[in-house]
Amino acid sequence: MKKVIRQLISNALDKARKSGELELSAVPEILVEKPKDEKFGDFSTSLSMMLAKSERKKPRDIADILCRHLKNGESQIASVDIAGPGFINLKMAPAFFLSRLVKVAELGDQFGSSDAGGGKKVLLEFVSANPTGPLHVGHGRGAAVGDMLGRLLKLAGYNVSTEYYINDVGxxxxxxxxxxxxxxxxxxxxxxxxxxxxxxxxxxxxxxxxxxxxxxxxxxxxxxxxxxxxxxxxxxxxxxxxxxxxxxxFGVEFDQWFNEKSLYDDQLVDKAVNWLREKKHVYDKEGAVWLNSSAFDDEKDRVLIKQTGEKTYFCSDIAYHKNKIDRGFEWIVDLWGADHHGYVPRMNSVLQAMGYDKDVFKVMLVQFVALTRGGEKVSMSTRSGEFETLSDVVKEVGVDATRFFFLMRSSDSHLDFDLELAKKESPENPVFYIQYAHARICSIFRKATEEGLSLPAISHIDLSRLKDEEEFTLIKKILAFTEIVGKSAELLEVHRIAFYLHDLVAAFHGYYSRHRVVSDDVALSLARLFLMDCLRTTIHNGLSVMGVSAPEQM
RNA sequence: GCGCCUGUAGCUCAGUUGGAUAGAGCAACGGACUUCUAAUCCGUAGGUCGCAGGUUCGAAUCCUGCCAGGCGCGCCA
Known part of the structure; x- marks a missing residue:
């Protein structure tokens, strides 16, 4: 949506250049943002401030010129205002939003997808828990976050492959x-x-x-x-x-399962060490073989091959990450538990030693989960064997609530997971609030069917019957979905979707309580049903990218 | 001792990468079902953004120093 606005502004710039009002020898990137307060309009840009220096004009004067060209012959724009030092605030015409809403229905399950990622080849490695015991809740959070990231990246136009690394050696x-x-x-x-x-x-x-x-x-x-x-x-x-x-x-599937053992079987570990040795990053000292990681991000050099001749875990990890690159991946993302964060600098060093650009490799840390049961801490210790397994939690709480709880917080924030709360089928539990909205919309459609109403082709719906401010609030929130998905994917921040959905659904519940969708006015009912259909699609797709179900009835 | 993460309402957390009056949910209090699901809605109250400096037109956001909590600092994996 912002892309369209950028285009409009760009057109206005062209016109201003042609008319000779602006020189525009170098045009900066056009930044379009959403004002915090809706009363400032639907979109705003600080472009005129950024141009002030190179044009040697006052920001407000530039804004004046742009305003004129923006308004001229553009029916999608309702009004243009200049605010403060030179912000240009745009208010869009209803038709602008309605025409985009139609696309939501057309896209259906694909609504939210974009080409933001440009088909970039991403390898996403997560969980990779040692196969020495069952998964615990900490792994569960990593699994949920990783799985959602995979879905998110796919939706945002990345070519993503997911992988579990099995430490079956040593x-x-x-x-x-x-x-x-x-x-x-x-x-x-x-x-x-x-x-x-x-x-x-x-x-x-x-x-x-x-x-x-x-x-x-x-x-x-x-x-x-x-x-x-x-x-x-x-x-x-x-x-x-x-x-x-x-x-x-738990609803998590991997594209590949990668065995550490295969690195040894294929001689890749030795090859990687030799390769780094040729590059002068590997040396011998005190009977061991070392990587000069301290030349990069690490605080000291690290041992690759012990005095005993055994290779360290770090050593095969080097081969593994080289292998990832050799398989043609352009962005390598590892999800690790926060207890491994001390390992990040040396791994960063490895990729630098190999000569790769810093931003091809990204470690994402997922913080701990503190499990509570009615306020009381549940102890977790692999040693004692008294830990809470993922499987136990899923059995007790259900897949939907478990996943949602893991995904509703920023990954680098510690998570308090209250089993009793997650189990509750009440408004205290946020996952039900969102699922309920979906079921409620489905219920509206059941009612409509009873009344003999069903959604006809879009050409038979008069969307101009949607006039209420609340309806446009809903439409704007729906249309923001694609950008939220793109942003979340780019920043690898899964929790944004949960917050977005909660916000979207709150607007719906409010609307629902003040307006009837199905009424005697057939034309209005159809227009509102269409809006509800788009809303249902958005909620469904949002939950789907989280791996949470969207029930039709509750 | 060093490093990473965190510190925002009573509790759990957001805060669009430096912008306009700091926001949600839960808990508390007061209202709303003859209607498409009240698993909902509307309202009230609740804040020294850990503390102290600094950077500037502007800081919860950036810098420095403290304080508190979590985690990590192996020729373990």
């Missing part, structure tokens, strides 16, 4: 296998001390029981070396399948 896999092996023996009657280094959760026992069900006691007499590969692999598969099930249940 000591933790051995520890996992040993944990299951120990539980296996324990269940079969061999009492030994269960090491505090092992994974303590009850799910390890579940896996051990599965193995007993399927294979019986066949491993019991063998040595740990013999059985470990099996226990390691079985536990990994079992946990990973659980994670996949949990995510699927």
């Amino acid at each position: 000591n933790q896999m051995n520890t996992l296998g040993r944990s299951t092996w120990a539980r296996y023996r324990e269940i079969l009657g061999i009492a030994e001390e269960f090491s505090p280094d092992y994974y303590q959760g009850e799910y390890i026992r579940d896996i051990a029981r599965e193995i007993i069900d399927q294979r019986g006691k066949e491993f019991l007499d063998k040595s740990e070396e013999e059985v470990l590969p099996f226990f390691r692999q079985y536990s990994l598969d079992s946990i990973l399948n659980g994670i996949k099930d949990d995510l699927s249940e």
Whole structure:
């Protein structure tokens, strides 16, 4: 919508240039904004202030000239005012908004989409929780935010691919296998001390029981070396399948699952290290191999290959991110839990060492979730195994409320998640407020059908019957959706959509209580039904990008 | 000690990247159902934007220093 306004202003500039009133040797970017207060108009621009210097004219004089050309022969503009030092405030004609509203209905499910992203190839990596235990609520927030970001970026015209990185290499896999092996023996009657280094959760026992069900006691007499590969692999598969099930249940699907192991199988880790060595960013010291990350963002250099010859997690991460670039992605976005923020500078350093532009790589941190139940903190500790799993929360609260709660706050703000509140089907719970609006509109359409009214082709609807100020408030809010989506995608800020929807829906509820849509006046009813249809589409698409359902009845 | 995030109404949070009188929801109080869903609406009250300086026509927003909370500072993953 702002694009159209920019075009109008640009036309006015052309006219002013042709008439010789303005020189316009260099025209700055035309910034169009929405005034905070509606009484200033629908759009405003500070262009005349920006031009004042190069034109050597007073801002107000420039504004005068532009005003004249804006008004001249332009029926879409209702009025143009100059305010303050030289702000140009535009008020648009009703027809301007109505003609755009028609497009909302035409676009349907696609309303909100744009080419803001210009088809940029984005790799969005999120969750990537270690496959050593089930997902907890913290992962859940990352999953919800990442999944929504994926949808948002797609809608805003980015070519996005989502990926889960599986850390299936290293000591933790051995520890996992040993944990299951120990539980296996324990269940079969061999009492030994269960090491505090092992994974303590009850799910390890579940896996051990599965193995007993399927294979019986066949491993019991063998040595740990013999059985470990099996226990390691079985536990990994079992946990990973659980994670996949949990995510699927939560409405989160990935385009790719990427195994860390494949980096080693394909020699990519060695290649990446050698490549950086050739670039003089890798050196040997004290029997280890180091990256000179301190030459970039990092506070010190980091070890890639330990004295023991083992590679660090960081080392394969380098290969992984090089691989992302080699796959042709132009923007690499990682979503990490806030507890990993100390890792950001060294990863930034890696991409700089590789010689890539700073803004191809972006780490987005998702802050912690504090789970409460009726005001009381629910403890979370992976060690003790007493953590609240994502699956438990989803079972208790439902997918819609869980996702909405994860998505309604800025990601870099700590989240208080009250299970009791999320469960409530009452107005205190914001997700119901929005879903209810959708159901309410559907109910209006059911009523209309009862009265024998259904929406005809747009040519049979007289939209000029929409005259009420509240109706135009609604229309303007609907039309803002596409820009909100684009902005949220660009800034990677998912919470804007939840706030937008709440605001949109509040306007609807107010309208609903003061106006009847279906009345004896058939022409007016049809015009209002059309507006309601566009509103329903907007709410539906907004909830859809959040991965939250839009019920037709509640 | 160093680094990152946060600090805005009693509570939970927005605040369009420096703009016009700082906004929502919940909680509190008072109203509104003979009507398309009252899971709603309308109104009242609630503020030293953590504190102190600075930058300028203008600061919740930018800079500096403190204070408080969270998280992190491995040849772990």
